[in-house]
Amino acid sequence: MDKKNIWEKREAGTLQEFCEDYRVFLSGHKTERENVSGMIKELEKAGAVKLEDAISGASKPQAGDLIYADMMKKSLLVFRVGKKPLTEGARFLGAHIDSPRLDLKQHPLYEDSDLAMLDTHYYGGIKKYQWVTLPLALHGVVVRKDGTSVDICIGEKPTDPVFGVSDLLIHLAAKQMDKKVAQAVTGENLNILVGSKPLAGEESESVKKNILAILKEEYNIEEDDFVSAEIEVVPAGEARDYGFDRSMIMGYGQDDKVCAYTSFRAILDEKEPEFTSICLLTDKEEIGSVGATGMHSRFFENTLAELMNLLGCYSELELRRVLTRTKVLSSDVSAGMDPNYPEVMERKNCAYLGRGPVFNKYTGARGKSGSNDANAEYMGFLRGLLEREDISYQTAELGKVDEGGGGTIAYILANLGMEVIDFGVAVLNMHAPWEITNKADIYEAYLAYRAFLR
Structure with missing residues (x-):
């Protein structure tokens, strides 16, 4: 399926303004702790309430309210209460904020x-x-x-x-x-x-x-x-515009802060979602999502249980039901096609910079080992949603079969019974000190995440 470059699709000023905000944030927040502290400042500006304060408060959270919790200052979980009861499920964006170093x-x-x-x-x-x-x-x-x-x-x-x-x-x-x-x-x-x-x-x-x-x-x-x-x-140093045309960004830690930032902005900016919105920015993905601040911990489940209790709908059984009714985008990057190294890519099934955010139906290695492998029904649902919203996307694998592989947090979320697929921005130089992304892809990912929450 031929996908076209999307640069002419969006209004240039808005796209550049959004990506400049991202470039500045990326430059000033290189570690997990810095991301969490910086995002909490933005949440408080937006009127968000810390979970502990919501628990001690007298009033029940209302539709549109923002509630957040952090884990050891290195993982962050944000809720936007939806119009529908949480018991009908949620819309969940999950990214990671740790990077190789x-x-x-x-x-x-x-x-x-x-x-x-x-x-x-x-x-x-x-x-x-x-x-x-x-x-x-x-x-x-x-x-x-x-x-x-x-x-x-x-x-x-x-x-x-x-x-x-x-x-x-x-x-x-x-x-x-x-x-x-x-x-x-x-x-x-x-x-x-x-x-x-x-x-x-x-x-x-x-x-x-x-x-x-x-x-x-x-x-x-x-x-x-x-x-x-x-x-x-x-x-050391700031993220920079990349290329004569300033169409790209070169910066440290864009795997996966490019998806973390766009997911975070989406939940901040989409103020009246139908379903409760969740944005989880987690630690330790690069070493297996282990530890108290990684995706394998119970931080997400425990905090979701607290929110359900605030909303008056908690039970252990109801928590499990909410999980199975929740739809997730594992917001993680994909490998972009590099014309210097075409031999590791299969051109029909790889991601290209400038053609929109990327679905990876499965990651893993060799015979899809360690992969989530999302179901066709969920992929069909997401295609329909994005095409109705006129949002560009592409699909890809992480290189040729048997060429290598990689993983994300998707399979961990799938273990809880949620529908989940990887969906994020294509990157060049992934895991190098300086990684490269395309501004059109960044902005289109933000729009896609907003549409998903909406």
């Missing part, structure tokens, strides 16, 4: 060859060689043993220092160049260079001690405080 180890700081270094452990699926010789920034939080904390963001302001992983000079890299790409840079060698100046009067580890003195003076952080810190190493 480097994390500092619990004992990261050391000195070697008169250089101060930070030891890291990579997070998610990365090509390790892509992370060397880049300007990198440190984002996160340090929690002291007395319970006080300090937020860290170093490397984003023009006056900030940046950090990086060094690489072997080409003059001495003959053996390195003979290695397979996967072995050319190892995980244990992704160490961050952070200083080279010794502390005056110190004879041993003087460079490390100087870094500790700076951390103490500027942030009141001791070396032992790294044990209770979450510091992520991400590419």
Whole structure:
């Protein structure tokens, strides 16, 4: 089925304005914590009520009300109460806000060859060689043993220092160049260079001690405080317009923040939905959706139960019924066709930048292993909905059969009995430090998510 480029379909000013808002948000919110805190500010501006406050309040939530809850400041769940009873089901957008990166180890700081270094452990699926010789920034939080904390963001302001992983000079890299790409840079060698100046009067580890003195003076952080810190190493700098025509955006973490942002904006902007709207922005997808803040946790079910209780319709049986009556878009990105690497794609069944958001009926690997594989009836329902709303879309697989594969949170939601399919924006350079998306696809995804909620 031939799908056309959609750039001429939408009013250019509105599209560009929306995507500029996205670019700015993407630049300033690179981690899960930053996304949650930034989105909570937007929710409060829109009059949203925190779940705990709604529980302690005297009045029952009404149609159109916004209610939100977060899990450990790293996952966010938003409800917009619908006109219909929640017992008839909901419309659910689910995305993730974690992205591949480097994390500092619990004992990261050391000195070697008169250089101060930070030891890291990579997070998610990365090509390790892509992370060397880049300007990198440190984002996160340090929690002291007395319970006080300090937020860290170093490397984003023009006056900030940046950090990086060094690489072997080409003059001495003959053996390195003979290695397979996967072995050319190892995980244990992704160490961050952070200083080279010794502390005056110190004879041993003087460079490390100087870094500790700076951390103490500027942030009141001791070396032992790294044990209770979450510091992520991400590419430094803003997301940028990409291409002569400024038709694309290059930025860190667009898998899956491009779908998280558009889903979040959709639930904010669609103020009078028929069915209760849900937007879940979850953590840990890149490492299997594990832990208390991942999709495998009970955060979603527990919070939905609380909302049902507020609305006077909770029982364990009714909760299970609501789940089976709920329709879901797993808002996650897809691989875009790259003309530099056409050999891994099957042209009839791949996604193209600029042709609209992408349905992946199934993901997984090899024989659809680990896939949700949505049913035909649900796909037909969604096709009809989008075509009635004049919203462009395309369908794709994640590369040729047996070429690779990947997964999303879709199968976890399907395990709860909900109808679910993956639907998101096509990306180039997926999982690289700088990923590329098309502005027309971003805006069309936002319109599609709004139509789905509406």
